[in-house]
Every structure is written in structure tokens, then in C-alpha cells.
Amino acid sequence: MFKRYIVIAFRNLQRQRLFTFINIAGLAVSMTVCLIVLISVRENFSYDNFHPAASRTWRITTHAQTPDGRKYHMASVPLPMGAALKNNYAAVENEATLYGVLNGEGKIDKKKIYISGTFATPSFFEVFGFKLAAGDPRTALVTPNSIVLTAETAQRFFGTNDPMGKVIQFDRFGSFIVSGVMEPAPSKSHIDYEAFAAMSSVPSLEQSKVLPDKLNNWDQVQSSYTYVVMRRGEKLSALESALKDQAHRYDGLVQKGQGSMAFEPQALSKITPSQELVDDIGGTPPWGKILAEIGVALGLIICACFNYTNLSIVRSLQRAKEVGVRKVNGAQRWQIFLQFITESVIMCILSLIMAVLLLLLMQATHFRGLPVPDNNLLEPRLLMLFLLFSIVIGIVAGAIPAWALSAFQPAKVLKNLIDIKLFGGLGLRKTLIVIQFSLSLTAIIFLVTVYRQFHYKAIKDMGFYRKDILNVPLADADFQRMKERMLQLKDVGTATASSGTLGMPRHCNFCVIRTGESKDRMEFGYYAGDVDFLKVMHLRLMAGTTFPESASAEKEQYIIINEKAVSVMGIKSPADAIGRTLFLSDSLPVSIIGVVKDFNFQPIEVNIRPMAIRFVPAEFHQLQLAMLKGDKEQQVADVKKIWTAMHPGEIFTSEWMDEQLGSRDGREVVSMLGFLVFITTLIAALGLLGIVAYTSFTRRKEIAIRKVLGASAAGLLMLLSKNYIKLIVIAGCIALPLGYISSLLFLQIFAYRVSTGILAMLGSFLFLVFLALVTIFSQTWRAIEVNPADNLRND
Known part of the structure; x- marks a missing residue:
């Protein structure tokens, strides 16, 4: 019976070639988007499903309010939080703390690779269940200056050689001995660092002022993350009570009107999809993006199903006499219904084949119109999921016309087809057209x-110059020496060292500043730049001067601010600000040496805020070369020649500033x-x-x-x-x-x-x-x- 249905279906599809193509193409294009969303949603819900005791594991988050009333829900907490919960509350069985500041270039011999890493407590592997391909998880993060690498990072550094016991040198953090190599995780995790160093390394780094004092500091929240595992049988209320107890540390802030801080547990299973907390880790997708994707896919497939229904009715009306003849010859309604459903499912399967071919073509051509996944689309389990999806769509799309057409009365359709009314006339479909x-x-x-x-x-x-500026990484070179070498090139007009590119998100750093007359602290954005920063960026001075040539590289003395900062500090004019003393981090006095005209140092999504330009050579990461008009390829080749001579064996990278900013257009x-x-x-x-x-x-x-x-x-x-x-x-x-x-x-x-x-x-x-x-x-x-x-x- 089904064989006969399939034969009849293909005959009808072949007889109406143009109509069939339009129908299949419309469904296929919609199904392409739906399949992309299906793969994406499947992956987004596969995070953090392998950790032991996941149902009893919680991440602690912070609710912070600033003195000016701004509220933030942060994924990070003060660094001492984990130890305080583990040592003082019996309901907490275990804790793991991450301090995500181990970022920089790791060096072995002449090979340098940028590493995004974190310091972690020894209990990390016990809490999260990551396995080690080499090393002992119980001791890998115990000894100071020991480090565990992911398998991919170890491969990048050492290739096929054994990495155990080898030393990785960081310019900022010193030397670390490889004590373990992690196995690839069974599935995705929001913890996506490339390296994990022992938390016991932090005290010496704080003593040497490489890291700020945070181990015992309850006032700093950024970059530290605490996870706790509750004992079996303990309720969430026990953890909430402990967090309220810890929040009493900040009662004084509330009384003085200086803001507030409170803590909230977040279930491990709720971290992904992301709730878009401030200072979160991992590139996990937010809920809003997932819901938007699902909404778009459902909208498209519903519209496509209705269109399929409309087009099927038009085509099927021409077969109404066929229905009448089959009924006269004894066919039951359910048999005719099944015939039309079979045709609908076959149509959807053909649409699925076209959709998969479209996806394969998009993958091969790196199509930019949609975020096509890199997954193997021909994986059997994925194909079975696609097939099930297409069968369901076929049944849903074909049910209405199949039900209506199988109800035709033989005498009526054989006598006069024009009198047939489907679904009470055209009102429903006209409404659909209006909606679509x-x-x-x-x-x-x-x-x-x-x-x-x-x-x-x-x-x-945006208020600064961006054309013909070539950004070149400093790596570990002295900025002044490299600047002098680059200025010898005939196509280099001027050059400056800086901490990042103006207008790029996350290139801007932030610092806390207070005036000498007030104890109120203000948050400023800042970039580090040398004496030629204003000249290269074409920033206009409203008062004062740039940094002097004699500025100290060891101790910060001067600061340049923008007009907005002058206004926020209550100073009448830029000229009145020159010479005033500001305090960085409450203790470092610096003198205002210049005031620049306001410009968009952050993307145009945000208003211009108070900002500063600081002379901090330790934070210089790149050299920005103002190039003269000429052959850009030759200019880059000339710069590369000097850079390679100063960094033998290293890979040269550069980027034009306008292209870097244009990547966010x-x-x-x-x-x-x-x-x-x-x-x-x-x-x-x-x-x-x-x-x-x-x-x-x-x-x-x-x-x-x-x-x-x-x-x-x-x-x-x-x-x-x-x-x-x-x-x-x-x-x-x-x-x-x-x-x-x-x-x-x-x-x-x-x-x-x-x-x-x-x-x-x-x-x-x-x-x-x-x-x-x-x-x-x-x-x-x-x-x-x-x-x-x-x-x-x-x-």
C-alpha cells in the first residue's frame, strides 16, 4: 500500500514540475535556517553536562550598586569568598576558586604563544571532574608556579614532545613548570581557559606587586570566581544564609551611602545559556540570542508550512476529480488522507535533502549570510534528527489539506468543482497573507x-585619526628602541606606543580616581600612551601640554584627562584643571598636565565618559605607526623586516587601524x-x-x-x-x-x-x-x- 502511495506521489510531483520546485524550494530555504538553529540550540544546551555533583554545585555571583545608583549583576566575587565559605559553613562540602588574570605570552626557547589562563585552587579537578592525560589531579595545582595545560595548548607549544616538567616563561608572571596536561572535555564547558596555574603562586606575585593585593581583599570583585559544592541533603537556603552573612561585611558602605554589595548563588546548570552577567567567563551564548534564533526559525517554518498548505490546495484542487473517482471505487477517507500525508512527507524529505545540500554549499564557500556551523552534517545521529524534523514538518504542513481534500463528496466534485469551499472561504488565507x-x-x-x-x-x-596607522605588537621589545628603529623608515611619519586601539571595545582599561579635596572615588576609562600619543591620534589639547620627554617610566607623575572629566570633577574650565593633583587607587598622586577635547574613545554605543591618558610604559602593548601615503604592502614588508630582526624566530603580525575598527562595522x-x-x-x-x-x-x-x-x-x-x-x-x-x-x-x-x-x-x-x-x-x-x-x- 505504502509503495503505491509513494509511486503516485512521485508521479504527481513529476507532472507538476514548476509547482513542485516552488514548493520544495520555499520549504528548503526555511528548513535551512531551521537546521542551523537546531544545531546551534543542540550545542548551546550541551554545556557543563559532565561535571560530577552538578546538581549540588553553585557559582556565587555579586549584586553591586555604585554610589551613583548604577546596579551590576556580576559573575565574579571577592577572591577570599571560597575559603570563607569552605572554612566557616558546614553545609559547604568543597569549593573551587578561579582567578582569571593569567593572560600573556608564554615563551619556550624562541617560541611565543599568547595564553588565556587562570589561577586555580587544588580542588579544581575534584569539583569539575576534568581528567588529566598526564600528571596527578590531586597534586597538579598544589606546588607554587606549577601549571596545567589543555591538550590543544600543549600541542601548540610542544608538538609531539612530552611537555611534563618543561618550563614556560611569562614576561610578567615568571616561570611555570608544566605539571599536567588535560584530556579534552567530554562536552563543552563555560570554563574555557587554556592554562590553569596553582593559586599558591599568587602570594609571591602580590608581594612583588605584579598582581594587586586581592587574596585577602573583600573590596575587589573583578576576575575571581567561586564555585561551591553543597553536602548531600543540604538545601539551597543554607547557602543563601551563608551568603547573607558574608554580605554584612558591607553594611558600612550602605550606611555611608557608598553603594552596596550582596551575593547570590547560581546553579551550575543555569550558567549556560548565559544570563549576560558582568565580568563573566567563557563565550557562552546568551538566552536572548537563543530565544531570538528559535523565534526566527519557528516563524519561518510556520509561514512556510502555511504556504505549503496554500500551494498544496491549489495543486490538489486540480486532482479533486481523482479523489471523487477513488471514493466511488471504494477508497476510504483515511486512505486518501494517508495518500496526501505521504506526498507531504515526501515533499519535506526532498526539501530536507535540498536544505542539507545548501548547508554543505554554505560550509564549502564560507557563506557569511548565516552563521553556518562547522559540524559534520552527514553525521548519522544528526541526519536522523534532521529526518525526524522533516517528517514532523511534513505531517503538520500536510494535515490540513489532506483532511479537507479527503472530505470531498464524490457527487459534488464530479459535478462542479467551482462550488467547493475550503476552510470557510479565503478569509483565513487572506489574513495569513496580511500577516506575512x-x-x-x-x-x-x-x-x-x-x-x-x-x-x-x-x-x-570619532574625534581621533584612524587612517594610514599601522598597529604593530611590541612583544617584549623596549618601546623606545623599537620606535627609534621604525622612525628610520622613510614611510613612517610619526609613531607612538600605546596600550590599545582607540574605539575598540575591551582595549580601554579602567581605574579609580579621587581628587585631593574629596574622598569620593570616580571610575575613569584610560589608555596608556607615550609622549607622541596625542600627535599621532590628532587629539586636540584644550589646555596644558602632552607628557614631557623627561617623564619617569618607573613612577607615574602626570595624567591627561578629557573635558568630560573636568566637568564631572566640578572644575570650571580646562585651564583651571592644569596642575591639580589626582590620586590613582587612593594613594598614587599624579598631576594633571593636559586636557584634550572630548572624543569617542569607546564605541559609539556609549556616551563619552570621563577618561584619562596615562604614561605607563609597563602597559604598552603595541606601536602605532603613522604611515605616509604609499604602497601599503611594501610599507608592511619594510616594517616586518625591522620587527623580525628585533624578534628573531617569532611570527610577525600587524593590522591597519581603520581595518581593525572597520571589522566592527x-x-x-x-x-x-x-x-x-x-x-x-x-x-x-x-x-x-x-x-x-x-x-x-x-x-x-x-x-x-x-x-x-x-x-x-x-x-x-x-x-x-x-x-x-x-x-x-x-x-x-x-x-x-x-x-x-x-x-x-x-x-x-x-x-x-x-x-x-x-x-x-x-x-x-x-x-x-x-x-x-x-x-x-x-x-x-x-x-x-x-x-x-x-x-x-x-x-
Whole structure:
């Protein structure tokens, strides 16, 4: 029986080739997006599922409020928190603390590799269950200056050689002996560091001032993370009570109006997907992104299913007599229903094959329109999941037309097909068309706004110079010596050493500053730069001067601030600020030597805030070369020659500043949105195509009679099209305010933004009207061109 159903299904698909292709293509494009989301969601929920005692493991988070009322929910806690909980509360069975500041270049012989690492307590492996391929997990993190590497990091450093006992040298932290190599984790973890060093190394680093005093400091929260394992049978309330007890340390802050701090447990299973806490670790996806992906996928597949239903009805109405004949010959309703469901499932399986081929093509061509996963799409378990997904979609999409068409009365369909009414007429499908085109127009308006905003971001003058500046890493070279060597090149105009690139997120550091007259502390953003920093970046001095050539490299003496900082400190003018003393971290006095005009030292998502430029050579990470106009490739080659001579055996990297900032211009976001908008609009057009084809088919005798009575082609075209044009206008009336609101909400992300653009909205609407008219006229004109005699012939 099923074999006969399959044969009939393929015959019908082959007979209606164009209709079949449109149907399969529409479903396939939607399924492509759904499969990407399916893989992504599957991976996002595979984090942290291998840790022992996961149900009893909690991460401690911090709720902090600043004196000016700003509130932060932070993933980090004070560094002493773990030991305090383990030693003072019987309900806590074990704890593990991470101090994620072990970042920098690790060196073995002449090989240097950047490492993102953390200091960890010896209980780390016991709490999280990571396995070691080499070394003893009980002792690997006990001895000071011992370090455990991930398998990938060990491979990068040592290749196939045995890494155990080898020494890795950090410029800042000193030497560490490899005491273990981790096995690859069974699945993903939010703890994604490349190296884990013994926490017992921290005291000596604090004594030598390499690290700030945090081991016994309850006032510093950043970069330290505490996890606790509760004893069996202990309730969460016991941990909450302990955290409230620890929060009493900050009662004095509340009484003095200096803010507040409180602590909250977070279940290990709730860390991923991320709640987007401040100072979190790992690149885990946030809940908002996952829900948005699921919402887009569901919306697309629901629209595609409805379109499939519409198009199936149009095609199936032409087979209504077949249904009548089969029923006269004794076929039961469930058999006919099963026939149409079989055809629907086959259609979806064919769409699945096309969708997988599309994904493979995207992987091979590195398509940027969607975040195509790197997974092996031909993995048997994944293919089975895809197949199950397509069968479910086929049943859902085919159920409505199968149920309706299997209910045809033989006498009625064999007598007059025109009188058949499905689902109470066209109201439901007209409503669907309005909804689909409303969504399409809203998406188009939103896309245009996103494009305009990111284009504005790419060309906006941020108040500093960004063209023809080549960023070159200092590595371990002396900045002054390397600067002198680079200035010998004929194409290098000026050069400066700096801690990072202006305008790049996370390149800006932060410090706490107070004035001599007040005990109130203020948070400033800052960049470290040398005496030529203002000159290279074209920053305008409003008062004072840049750093003097005699500035000390060991002890900080001077500071340059912006106009916003002058205003926040209550100083009347930039000139009045010159010579005043500020205190860094409450104790280091520095003198204001200059005030620069405000500029966007952070991305345009945020307003200009108080900032400083400091002369701290220890924080210089790169040399920024202002190049003259010329052959950029040759200029980079000349710079590379000098750099390689100063760093023998190391790999040279460089980046043009405008390209570095341009990498954040949102091109990938716009490409992805554009692709999704294209799919949404395509689905809406296919839905409109289906309903126009359906009505043209059912009104074919009316059209023939009107033509016989002398109706013109233009009149018939308007008669058949005016109702659909009304639907598009209604969709426009709904979508224009929705597009305006969604665009307005998006633009609120940016402190500096474009207007919503009424002309852009009207242009989007006219584009959609044009697309709809092409779709409508293509079907109505086809119906009008048919010879009236063919339609009036006696059936």
C-alpha cells in the first residue's frame, strides 16, 4: 500500500514540475535556517553536562550598586569568598576558586604563544571532574608556579614532545613548570581557559606587586570566581544564609551611602545559556540570542508550512476529480488522507535533502549570510534528527489539506468543482497573507535601519585619526628602541606606543580616581600612551601640554584627562584643571598636565565618559605607526623586516587601524539580517502566489464570461488584483508603525545614531508593493490570457 502511495506521489510531483520546485524550494530555504538553529540550540544546551555533583554545585555571583545608583549583576566575587565559605559553613562540602588574570605570552626557547589562563585552587579537578592525560589531579595545582595545560595548548607549544616538567616563561608572571596536561572535555564547558596555574603562586606575585593585593581583599570583585559544592541533603537556603552573612561585611558602605554589595548563588546548570552577567567567563551564548534564533526559525517554518498548505490546495484542487473517482471505487477517507500525508512527507524529505545540500554549499564557500556551523552534517545521529524534523514538518504542513481534500463528496466534485469551499472561504488565507507581508515589511524596514546605522558607525568621525596607522605588537621589545628603529623608515611619519586601539571595545582599561579635596572615588576609562600619543591620534589639547620627554617610566607623575572629566570633577574650565593633583587607587598622586577635547574613545554605543591618558610604559602593548601615503604592502614588508630582526624566530603580525575598527562595522550582522529578510519576503511572495493562483483557478469561468461580454484585459486585471492590493495596503498600515517602533528600539542601543528615516520606510513599502504587484499580475494575466472557450467548455 505504502509503495503505491509513494509511486503516485512521485508521479504527481513529476507532472507538476514548476509547482513542485516552488514548493520544495520555499520549504528548503526555511528548513535551512531551521537546521542551523537546531544545531546551534543542540550545542548551546550541551554545556557543563559532565561535571560530577552538578546538581549540588553553585557559582556565587555579586549584586553591586555604585554610589551613583548604577546596579551590576556580576559573575565574579571577592577572591577570599571560597575559603570563607569552605572554612566557616558546614553545609559547604568543597569549593573551587578561579582567578582569571593569567593572560600573556608564554615563551619556550624562541617560541611565543599568547595564553588565556587562570589561577586555580587544588580542588579544581575534584569539583569539575576534568581528567588529566598526564600528571596527578590531586597534586597538579598544589606546588607554587606549577601549571596545567589543555591538550590543544600543549600541542601548540610542544608538538609531539612530552611537555611534563618543561618550563614556560611569562614576561610578567615568571616561570611555570608544566605539571599536567588535560584530556579534552567530554562536552563543552563555560570554563574555557587554556592554562590553569596553582593559586599558591599568587602570594609571591602580590608581594612583588605584579598582581594587586586581592587574596585577602573583600573590596575587589573583578576576575575571581567561586564555585561551591553543597553536602548531600543540604538545601539551597543554607547557602543563601551563608551568603547573607558574608554580605554584612558591607553594611558600612550602605550606611555611608557608598553603594552596596550582596551575593547570590547560581546553579551550575543555569550558567549556560548565559544570563549576560558582568565580568563573566567563557563565550557562552546568551538566552536572548537563543530565544531570538528559535523565534526566527519557528516563524519561518510556520509561514512556510502555511504556504505549503496554500500551494498544496491549489495543486490538489486540480486532482479533486481523482479523489471523487477513488471514493466511488471504494477508497476510504483515511486512505486518501494517508495518500496526501505521504506526498507531504515526501515533499519535506526532498526539501530536507535540498536544505542539507545548501548547508554543505554554505560550509564549502564560507557563506557569511548565516552563521553556518562547522559540524559534520552527514553525521548519522544528526541526519536522523534532521529526518525526524522533516517528517514532523511534513505531517503538520500536510494535515490540513489532506483532511479537507479527503472530505470531498464524490457527487459534488464530479459535478462542479467551482462550488467547493475550503476552510470557510479565503478569509483565513487572506489574513495569513496580511500577516506575512506585515512581517516582511517590518523586517525590511528594520534591515534598512540596521544598515544605515552601521554605515554611519563606519564613517563617523570619532574625534581621533584612524587612517594610514599601522598597529604593530611590541612583544617584549623596549618601546623606545623599537620606535627609534621604525622612525628610520622613510614611510613612517610619526609613531607612538600605546596600550590599545582607540574605539575598540575591551582595549580601554579602567581605574579609580579621587581628587585631593574629596574622598569620593570616580571610575575613569584610560589608555596608556607615550609622549607622541596625542600627535599621532590628532587629539586636540584644550589646555596644558602632552607628557614631557623627561617623564619617569618607573613612577607615574602626570595624567591627561578629557573635558568630560573636568566637568564631572566640578572644575570650571580646562585651564583651571592644569596642575591639580589626582590620586590613582587612593594613594598614587599624579598631576594633571593636559586636557584634550572630548572624543569617542569607546564605541559609539556609549556616551563619552570621563577618561584619562596615562604614561605607563609597563602597559604598552603595541606601536602605532603613522604611515605616509604609499604602497601599503611594501610599507608592511619594510616594517616586518625591522620587527623580525628585533624578534628573531617569532611570527610577525600587524593590522591597519581603520581595518581593525572597520571589522566592527556590522557587515556580518547586516548580511545575516538581509538573508533572513530575503527568506521572509520569498515565503510571503510564495503565499501570495498560492492564493492568487487558487482564486484565478476557481474564477476561470467568470473570467471567460466577462471576456465574452467584452471586458478589457486591463479591466479584468484590475478586477482580479484589487483585493490583493488592498491586502498589501492593509499590511503596510500595520507594518509601518511596527517597523518604526522596532527601528527606534534598535537605535536606543547606540548613544550616537541616525534618525529613523521616514523616506527609507516609504521606500521599503513601495519596494514590497512592487514585488507584490509582480506576483499578482503574473498569475492574473495568465488567467486572463486563457481562451474563454477552453474554460466554458462543458466539463
